[in-house]
Every structure is written in C-alpha cells, then in structure tokens.
Amino acid sequence: MSDAALPSVSTTQPRNTSRARGESPVVQIVLIAISLAFLLLFLLLPLVTVFVEAAAKGWEAYRAAITEPDALAAIRLTLLVAAIAVPFNVVVGIAAAWAIAKFEFRGKDLLISLIDLPFSVSPVISGLVFVLLFGAQGYFGPWLQANDLKIVFALPGLILATVFVTFPFVARELIPHMQSLGSADEEAALTLGASPWRVFFCVTLPNVKWSLFYGVLLCNARAMGEFGAVAVVSGKIRGLTNTMPLHIEILYNEYMGAAAFAVASLLAGLALVTLVFKTLLEWHYGDVIAASRRH
C-alpha cells in the first residue's frame, strides 16, 4: 500500500471541462451543491461552532477560561509534550528515511509497514500498552515503584503515548521524497571530499527541507491535539498531567461548556494555522511534495 494515509496534494493543471469530458451545467451545479452542503454540515459547521460557543459568554469569560491556573498548566504541558515528542520523531524519522531511501536491504518493506503500524492502532490502545508495561499492575510496575519512578500518570507516560501515536508522521513524508531524489547528489559531495555529516547537513537536508517541514507540521498538530492515547496514561490530575484536550473534556463534563469551547478555540486556532501553512506549502512546493507521493 503505497498510498498516502495522509493528505495528498492537488496540483493545478489545465482543466478540461468542455466537450467529451464535461457534464451538463445542471449536473455540475447539482454535484457542486451536494459537495458544498456536505462540507458545510460536516466540516465547516463544527469549526464555526467552536468559535461561536467560545464567544457565547463574552470576552471576560473567555479570557478567564483560558487564563485560569489549570488552563495555563494544561497549555504549558501540551507545549512541553510536543516540544519533546516532535523533535524525537524528527530524529527517528530522518534516520528511518536515510536508511530506507538511500540503501537497498532485505526486509525494507516490512520495516516500512512496521513504521506505519501506529496509524492502524486505536489511540486508546496506544495508551493502553504503556499502562500494561508501566502501570501499577504492569510488567515493570513493581520495579518502578520500588525505585520511586513514575511513568504512567506522569509526564514520561504522556510523552511515550504521544510519540507512539505520531511515530510515522515525519518518516512517511521524508521516505518517498528522499527515494525520488536518489543518491547522486550525496555521492558527488562525498567524491568531492565532504565529510559524511557535511553531506547530510549541506546536501540532503536542504533538498528535503520542505517535506520535512510538512511532516513536522502534521506531527505537531497531532501531538498537541492527541486525546485518546494521553487520556489513558494521564490520570487527568489537574494542573499536573492534564493536557489541553483533556482539560477540554473535564470542563465539558462539568457542564462548563463555554470554558471548554474557549480552550478548544485555542486548539482550533492551531488547526487553522496548521492548515494555512500546509496549504501554502502545497501551493508553492506542490511538485516537490507531490512528486514524492507518486513513487
């Protein structure tokens, strides 16, 4: 399955709506209307609702909801988890792409499938596995307790679960791009006497920077927004292990809808920024990223 589980890219090309390929104008209008109605109902309405509900109780309530200590702690924790999980996945993603794209070895297809594995595992299960390993009754639970270490219901568990869920994001953008570029540039640089690290930083990295950024963007959006996996490992201790999505859940379940939507609006804002950058990347570097998708 070489098809992207992630958004692909639309390249603009001359459209041919006339003659044999065109439907009658009526059919066109009907199909466009169906599409717009579907998008409105399922995508745009939820997005608009977030901001409308967040503003429902006015600016003061909004400001209070996102500046109260628990909310600030949740924002800080979400940023901290992403600040650790994303760079980790960048390093591993680059390593994986280097090994897979630049070398031929046995078991490569299996390795690619295993890297993609977290995509088909439920987020809840992604959290569960770490509770089974490090929870109080987990395999390493007694040992951790004896040594006064805490993984589950603490920061390390949140990071592990987030890394698990976002594991494929960077690698799966880089691998096809680096494969499509080949190794000629690197071989030339080596032949001219560049050191291996110099080759990597001065040749490879500049070549793939946009698909790397693309991967980081998606990885970060998922890391900051992840809910299911962190819900299982967090324990939801307010001010301590509560990330923004978990804070939203708690507020919502306590019937503090406006406050929940206020915090949600911050994450929705992040989603919009992500979409804008993503779309800009696709418009400007579409052929680079697009070429990598048709390997």
Add this chain to the structure above:
Amino acid sequence: MTAATTTFRWREPSILPGFGLALGITVTALSLIVLIPLAALFLKAASAGPADIWAVATSPRTLAALKLSFTAALFAALVNAVFGLILAWVLVRYEFPGRRLIDAAVDLPFALPTAVAGISLAAIYAPNGWVGSLLAPLAFKIAIPFTDLSFGFDGKVAYTPLGVMVALIFIGLPFVVRTVQPVLEELQSDVEEAAALLGASRSRTIFRVVLPQILPALMTGSILAFARAVGEYGSVIFIAGNVPMVSEIAPLLIVIRLEQFDYAGAAVVATMMLLISFTLILGGNLIQARARRRFGDV
C-alpha cells in the same frame, strides 16, 4: 541481486555512510516505542487464561461494543466513499469560486484535535443544537409487515449510534478525497473522448470508463477511513452518549475496563479489536489488489 552466482547479501553495497547508525536508531526506537509495547499487549491478553479470555470476549457488552464500532465505521466509510468521490470529482473537474479554499478545508479533520471536533459535533447535533433541532421533527417509524421488525428515526442523532456515525464520517472524509483526487487528476482524457466519439452517453462513459479506473483508489481511501474510524475515540465519546450495549464503542470499553483496574480484560478487548481490524484491512487490500489487476494499474 543480479546474477544467481552472487552470494547472499542482505544489503546492496553503497558508498554512502551512516547505514548502520540510521538503521540502528530506527529499529531501536521502533522496538522500544511500538513493537515491545504491542507485544506486551498480546502477552497480557494471553496471560488471562482461556476461560477468562472467553468470558470477556463473549460477554454481551464486549460483543455489542465491537459490533457498534465496526458497523458504524463501515457505514461511515460507505457514506464517505460516496460523498468523498463526488467531492474529489467536483474539486478536480469543475471550476467554481472558492474551489481552492474548499480544497484546503477538506483537510480540517486531520488538523482539528478530536476532542474539539467531538464537543463541537455534540453541540451541533444535540436535540437543542443547530442541526439537531432541525432533525427532531423528522422522526419516523416504519414497521415491516408480518414481522416484529421495524426501523425508524426517533429524531435524535446525538447520544445514539447515529451520533457515532456522524463523528466517524467527520474524521474519515479526507482519507477518501485525498486518495481519489490524485488519481482523478492523472486520468487521461483520450479514453473518455474515445468513448464519447464511439457513441457512449456521458453517464455510460462515467460508469463504464471512468469509475473502474478510480475504483482501486476509492477502495484504498475507504479502507483507510474505515481503519481510522474503528479505533476513533476522542470525537466519538462526546456525541455518542455512551449507553452500555447501545452507544458504547469498543475503545471506550477498553478505557472503562482499565479504570476498573481490569488490565487483562482491557487487553483482551484491545487484542480482539486489533485482530479483527487487521483481518478486515488485509481482506480489503486483497480485494483491492484484485480490482487493480482487473482494471489496470492506476
């Protein structure tokens, strides 16, 4: 591996450095983060013993949750297949104001955190919500004659299995659009023109010439949407109502078991989920591979 005389090598020689380091980092991270934890899951499930595994696996609540998760995901994938195809078609073939904006908006479910989508969908489709209040008067019930069976719609979406489907449609849509779109863009117009010149009507051309070419991509996208939907948690639990046996999804049951410190029970449900979805995805891919062979490599 060019000639039969070459001795077995597990990797082709290359002058590029860093293979050992790169593969080492990859395999170590993969093992520690993904493979060993997943192995622990299977180990834990197996350690429960056959009698306990059977009891958890066949309990009505487990079966109801699994059935809901898989059927809702299937229906959501079917809805997405239809509307995702129309959407991809409109985005690729037609020119209209705001097309690029809409193209960008399709990815919203990838970017919007699931908890945010969840509370928002719940608010919209709740009985007093923007859409929910419009749907309430549409309630109907149809009894099938001579049987005890009946079906209908009681006017509620949120807090019912229909709500689960709404959330799963939301998160699955981009998978179908983004898989079909590139294939549609690359279709050559000459085949369609030939069909038209040979006298085929437009609808005949679409159903006999165009659709078969995008069928494999449509199936791949639907399978991806299905796989994502089966395990989805965040966007569902707010709108589902979570009534045991009615609108309780399998991932939620795992969380509940875990909160009761029933680790083995949670592991058994999780393992069943993984096994069923891997089997279905594999089966889907096999059918899709056959379609690809039959209709050509698209």
